[in-house]
Amino acid sequence: MSLQTRVIALNESPQLAQLIALGQQSDPYFAYETPEQDFCLFGFSSCQTWWPIAFGNEVGRLQDWTTKLKQQFQTDITGYDRGLGPQLLGGLPFAATAKQQSRWGIFRHGYFFLPRFLITKRDKKWWLTVTAPLAEDLAKLAEDFLHRLQTIEPLVTAENQVLNETALYAEQWQQGVRDTVARIQRSDLDKVVLARPLVIEMAQSIQAAGLWQQLRQRQPATYHICLQAQGQAFVSATPERLLKFEPNQFATAAVAGTVRRGKNAAEDEQLGQALLADPKNRGEQAFVVATISQNLEQLGLQVSHPAQPQLLRNPNVQHLFTPITARGLDKVTPLTVLAALHPTPALGGVPRRAALAQIAHVEPEARGLFGAPIGYLGLNELGEFAVGIRSVLLQGQQATLFAGAGIVAASQAENEFKETALKFEPIRECLKKRLDSED
Numbered sequence: 001m002s003l004q005t006r007v008i009a010l011n012e013s014p015q016l017a018q019l020i021a022l023g024q025q026s027d028p029y030f031a032y033e034t035p036e037q038d039f040c041l042f043g044f045s046s047c048q049t050w051w052p053i054a055f056g057n058e059v060g061r062l063q064d065w066t067t068k069l070k071q072q073f074q075t076d077i078t079g080y081d082r083g084l085g086p087q088l089l090g091g092l093p094f095a096a097t098a099k100q101q102s103r104w105g106i107f108r109h110g111y112f113f114l115p116r117f118l119i120t121k122r123d124k125k126w127w128l129t130v131t132a133p134l135a136e137d138l139a140k141l142a143e144d145f146l147h148r149l150q151t152i153e154p155l156v157t158a159e160n161q162v163l164n165e166t167a168l169y170a171e172q173w174q175q176g177v178r179d180t181v182a183r184i185q186r187s188d189l190d191k192v193v194l195a196r197p198l199v200i201e202m203a204q205s206i207q208a209a210g211l212w213q214q215l216r217q218r219q220p221a222t223y224h225i226c227l228q229a230q231g232q233a234f235v236s237a238t239p240e241r242l243l244k245f246e247p248n249q250f251a252t253a254a255v256a257g258t259v260r261r262g263k264n265a266a267e268d269e270q271l272g273q274a275l276l277a278d279p280k281n282r283g284e285q286a287f288v289v290a291t292i293s294q295n296l297e298q299l300g301l302q303v304s305h306p307a308q309p310q311l312l313r314n315p316n317v318q319h320l321f322t323p324i325t326a327r328g329l330d331k332v333t334p335l336t337v338l339a340a341l342h343p344t345p346a347l348g349g350v351p352r353r354a355a356l357a358q359i360a361h362v363e364p365e366a367r368g369l370f371g372a373p374i375g376y377l378g379l380n381e382l383g384e385f386a387v388g389i390r391s392v393l394l395q396g397q398q399a400t401l402f403a404g405a406g407i408v409a410a411s412q413a414e415n416e417f418k419e420t421a422l423k424f425e426p427i428r429e430c431l432k433k434r435l436d437s438e439d
């Protein structure tokens with residue numbers, strides 16, 4: 001099928017409430033906002049979708065799909081700026097997995113779509129990209145879409161309440177942490193990130209676009225991402241960038257080590273400084289910096305980063321954080337870099353292969369999109385992927401939250417359990433808040 005695309009500068013800024021309302025009705029739908037809130041993408045309906053039904057070589061197959069898509073365009077689609085023109089929106093799975101139990105449905109092996117309608121906010125301006133088969137009238141499609149967007153009523157938050165909450169595998173998980181610590185102490189395994197699910201049942205079906213909006217209001221300084229397709233959705237308020245592709249370089253970050261936020265500025269500062277001075281957390285984060293750097297250098301890229309980590313603060317937790325940049329992108333494609341980096345030791349472990357085997361051994365369920373690359377990749381090769389943590393899978397009335405913690409030789413199961421509980425909080429609070437905000 002031959003495709004065509006057109007980018008239109010919008011004179012009037014769309015209303016966020018209307019984008020959200022239209023998003024709630026769209027299938028598929030994707031919303032993406034950077035922590036700086038200076039760049040947003042909203043994708044509605046698809047021209048084509050990619051969701052493999054079997055596992056294995058996901059990155060290679062996504063690359064093949066991208067190459068095929070590029071060939072379907074009659075006109076040059078590579079010259080657009082970031083976020084404009086045809087974009088692939090979605091996520092890859094955390095790991096190729098055949099045998100583990102999975103609740104992820106069509107997201108299980110990854111899901112991307114090429115949107116028919118894409119609204120982009122960048123440099124304080126708004127744009128619409130329309131992409132459709134050659135036979136369709138792009139001007140008419142754009143006109144109808146904008147009319148729909150301008151006339152849609154804002155989303156009415158449905159009345160909802162939490163029915164029950166189950167921390168799955170709680171005991172089994174803590175035993176898994178203890179076994180992992182023992183294994184780390186007696187082998188050359190250094191770090192394994194172990195995650196666990198929390199299932200929340202609500203009285204009514206959960207509106208993904210509405211939850212995205214709530215997270216955006218309550219937790220502004222993170223990415224805000226929503227991927228909705230075939231009746232289910234993945235929503236993430238992750239603080240963590242996996243990769244940003246710029247014209248001549250790309251940017252990534254090493255995030256690890258966690259402590260809660262203080263009750264006041266002085267306590268907050270003290271907790272932050274203690275985290276910066278703590279050998280366990282510093283060691284854990286240094287693994288992440290070293291491994292990311294090595295993986296990139298092996299691709300022939302020139303890597304640079306500051307010598308000392310900084311603090312990355314979110315409402316409930318603070319982390320150690322080192323920004324990393326690499327040059328020499330002409331040697332590799334974006335997806336090659338992504339495959340080399342993911343999963344970083346922030347979500348997998350060190351050494352990677354042994355850590356992934358330990359994760360598969362301890363965790364009964366497939367991680368799906370949790371901890372996985374989620375974002376956009378333009379056919380112009382500019383894009384950005386975040387790490388899909390602080391996230392939730394929504395399926396009707398059921399929300400499954402996942403959170404993980406880095407396990408090293410000095411880890412204690414109870415503390416790691418508490419740390420994961422802390423990481424559930426932002427989304428858990430939003431789901432509960434719906435109850436309070438109904439009055």
Ligand SMILES: C=C(O[C@@H]1C=C(C(=O)O)C=C[C@H]1O)C(=O)O
Pocket residue numbers: 193195240255256257258319346347389390402403404405406407423
């Ligand atoms: C795995 C998660 O977070 C990761 C693990 C961290 C840690 O172990 O301290 C910190 C930040 C993230 O890289 C999560 O939020 O689920």
